[in-house]
Amino acid sequence: MPVPAGTRLSDDPLDEVLRPPPDETDEQRQIRLEKEAEAKRISQAIDASLKAERQARRKKRIVRLLLLGQSESGKSTTLRQFQRLYTPTAFREERILWRAVIQLNVVRSVRIILEALESPISPSSSPFSSPRSRARSISRPPPMPSTSQLPPPLPNSDYYNGQSNGNSSQSPGEGGVSLPIDTSDPDIQFGSPSRAPQRYHHQSSPPRRHRQPANYANSYASSSRHPHYRAPSNPESEVDSDSDIQYGSPRSIHHSSSQLMLSGHVEALKQKLQPLKHIEQLLIAKLVPPNEEEATHFAPPSNPYIPGVQQASYRSQEIFIRPGQGWRGALSRARVTNPGGGNEYGGSGSNGRPMSAGNTGLETQDEPQAVLHKLKKEMVQLWEDPLVKEVLRRKKIKLEQESGFFLDDLERVTALKFMPSDDDVLKARLKTVGVSEYKFEMEVSAGRDSGTEWRIVDVGGSRSQRPTWVPFFDDVDAIIFLAPISAFDQPLSEDKAVNRLEDSVLLWKDVCSNKLLANVDLVLFLNKCDILKKKLEDGVRLAKYVRSYGDRENTFDGVSKYLRGKFAAIHREYSPNPRKFYVFCTSVTDAATTAGIIASVRDMVIRQHLKQSKLL
Ligand SMILES: Nc1nc2c(ncn2[C@@H]2O[C@H](COP(=O)(O)OP(=O)(O)OP(=O)(O)O)[C@@H](O)[C@H]2O)c(=O)[nH]1
Numbered sequence: 112m113p114v115p116a117g118t119r120l121s122d123d124p125l126d127e128v129l130r131p132p133p134d135e136t137d138e139q140r141q142i143r144l145e146k147e148a149e150a151k152r153i154s155q156a157i158d159a160s161l162k163a164e165r166q167a168r169r170k171k172r173i174v175r176l177l178l179l180g181q182s183e184s185g186k187s188t189t190l191r192q193f194q195r196l197y198t199p200t201a202f203r204e205e206r207i208l209w210r211a212v213i214q215l216n217v218v219r220s221v222r223i224i225l226e227a228l229e230s231p232i233s234p235s236s237s238p239f240s241s242p243r244s245r246a247r248s249i250s251r252p253p254p255m256p257s258t259s260q261l262p263p264p265l266p267n268s269d270y271y272n273g274q275s276n277g278n279s280s281q282s283p284g285e286g287g288v289s290l291p292i293d294t295s296d297p298d299i300q301f302g303s304p305s306r307a308p309q310r311y312h313h314q315s316s317p318p319r320r321h322r323q324p325a326n327y328a329n330s331y332a333s334s335s336r337h338p339h340y341r342a343p344s345n346p347e348s349e350v351d352s353d354s355d356i357q358y359g360s361p362r363s364i365h366h367s368s369s370q371l372m373l374s375g376h377v378e379a380l381k382q383k384l385q386p387l388k389h390i391e392q393l394l395i396a397k398l399v400p401p402n403e404e405e406a407t408h409f410a411p412p413s414n415p416y417i418p419g420v421q422q423a424s425y426r427s428q429e430i431f432i433r434p435g436q437g438w439r440g441a442l443s444r445a446r447v448t449n450p451g452g453g454n455e456y457g458g459s460g461s462n463g464r465p466m467s468a469g470n471t472g473l474e475t476q477d478e479p480q481a482v483l484h485k486l487k488k489e490m491v492q493l494w495e496d497p498l499v500k501e502v503l504r505r506k507k508i509k510l511e512q513e514s515g516f517f518l519d520d521l522e523r524v525t526a527l528k529f530m531p532s533d534d535d536v537l538k539a540r541l542k543t544v545g546v547s548e549y550k551f552e553m554e555v556s557a558g559r560d561s562g563t564e565w566r567i568v569d570v571g572g573s574r575s576q577r578p579t580w581v582p583f584f585d586d587v588d589a590i591i592f593l594a595p596i597s598a599f600d601q602p603l604s605e606d607k608a609v610n611r612l613e614d615s616v617l618l619w620k621d622v623c624s625n626k627l628l629a630n631v632d633l634v635l636f637l638n639k640c641d642i643l644k645k646k647l648e649d650g651v652r653l654a655k656y657v658r659s660y661g662d663r664e665n666t667f668d669g670v671s672k673y674l675r676g677k678f679a680a681i682h683r684e685y686s687p688n689p690r691k692f693y694v695f696c697t698s699v700t701d702a703a704t705t706a707g708i709i710a711s712v713r714d715m716v717i718r719q720h721l722k723q724s725k726l727l
């Protein structure tokens with residue numbers, strides 16, 4: 112059969128649908144060709160307008176930085192560090208708004224203790240599955256072609272360019288560590304060393320060359336629960352089975368092999384602290400702005416009456432905020448326009464920056480603060496009680512290593528005139544849901560940077576949130592990816608079967624291999640190094656959770672060097688194109704050490720932005 116002019120033959124199934132009818136008349140053909148030409152013209156006009164918009168943005172010097180990483184990796188804290196350093200006036204004015212968040216953090220810590228005291232101690236209460244039962248390997252992809260180009264290193268960082276040879280110059284960063292890099296291979300095996308090696312190909316991480324064009328959202332959906340994994344019996348349970356230890360003060364403790372009996376003293380404390388539940392409700396109501404969609408809430412508990420279905424514990428749930436001026440607006444009474452740029456969350460289109468008008472917040476009635484102040488003695492007694500400490504130890508609840516921990520500062524944070532310090536704001540925990548863009552111009556002008564508008568995009572990091580990231584991948588100058596490497600012995604809160612470090616590694620692979628981000632420079636923060644140090648000093652062994660660590664030394668230097676090498680190798684092997692890559696060991700709650708690192712990142716992003724502008 113003759114094929115009408117203007118058609119192409121191909122294997123594309125769409126051609127079949129779009130192919131003109133065989134009996135097309137000359138007149139119909141003319142109309143069709145005109146329509147096709149018009150569609151092409153419109154498409155080209157859209158492309159041209161997008162390009163012009165991008166160029167205009169470049170001319171205006173708008174720099175976009177994207178913060179990525181799993182939940183609790185430190186993204187919002189890093190954003191707060193940028194705010195603290197570059198818009199200090201705004202940061203200072205907003206400190207009072209964080210008081211309610213800190214109150215909520217205090218209440219949460221106490222309620223976690225109260226919940227721990229409710230249930231008997233069972234020997235199987237280890238929070239994370241025994242690594243003995245898990246031995247997984249993230250398969251090694253084929254190597255990338257190499258590039259010889261190695262631009263100069265960034266201050267305070269290790270520097271890679273696609274295919275670094277691992278001997279890049281090292282400079283001890285202010286918060287970072289400077290170590291030789293193990294670039295051997297990107298393979299990390301999770302699980303106990305005592306189990307016979309098994310190598311599984313992870314579902315979400317096929318070797319790069321076999322990968323289909325990136326479908327970023329979907330790649331998470333199946334991520335990280337291996338079909339071969341089963342909930343383990345726990346031969347290496349860290350819950351002591353020893354029944355004969357004498358615990359703390361005799362006045363409060365009765366113990367047996369499996370259960371500690373609470374004394375009347377602790378029971379009395381529990382009763383006295385009941386009002387905290389009411390305070391928590393008040394705080395949630397306070398953080399949710401009136402006439403707005405609910406912005407903070409607990410996930411609904413599962414039904415305790417359905418057999419076999421466990422009720423969600425208090426500890427497994429977390430209050431969150433949605434982007435928008437929401438909680439800030441609700442807490443502040445005054446709004447002023449900030450001519451210098453100000454904050455804008457969630458693209459609400461307004462330049463209004465909520466303010467608390469200096470100390471005004473301290474002078475007004477604050478019921479939660481008053482109640483916390485009144486219950487301070489009881490909270491301190493509860494936290495310092497030897498029996499309570501023993502219950503927490505046996506249940507492996509380490510509040511001091513959890514987010515938003517203020518129980519060691521109760522004296523200060525429950526004072527009636529408590530004003531959060533910079534460090535308090537950095538330590539406070541408020542989970543993000545959704546995506547928010549923070550726009551600002553630096554109050555502290557930084558050389559070439561003056562006049563540049565910064566846009567930092569902060570996202571929610573929990574698994575359900577990750578599909579919302581994709582629309583923000585366009586036109587990004589750099590990404591800061593946060594991997595909290597202290598979390599090697601913790602499960603994800605949204606999926607207790609998944610190790611947090613493993614999730615971070617998989618997420619890092621997805622980001623590195625994503626085609627939409629192929630030309631975006633990557634900055635990696637191996638974060639929470641302060642907690643990592645403490646854990647290793649306390650004797651928690653990495654090799655117990657990461658089998659491939661083998662019998663290397665369980666020291667901070669050894670562990671950070673090893674993980675740094677693995678993340679670098681993944682970047683090298685999974686990146687579609689060579690690009691710049693910087694890695695820092697960070698503790699982003701630490702203001703002093705993070706300042707130098709953030710300054711380095713700022714300079715790097717600006718440099719890259721200028722280079723890109725010239726290319727356009
Ligand atoms: N000790 C310590 N705490 C940290 C560090 N980085 C972040 N944190 C704390 O960890 C908690 C979680 O940090 P966030 O910045 O809220 O985490 P996020 O990545 O924004 O989490 P989502 O909003 O859930 O995606 C906060 O209480 C921070 O203060 C760190 O390096 N060391």
Ligand SMILES: [Mg+2]
Binds near residue numbers: 569
């Ligand atoms: Mg956040």
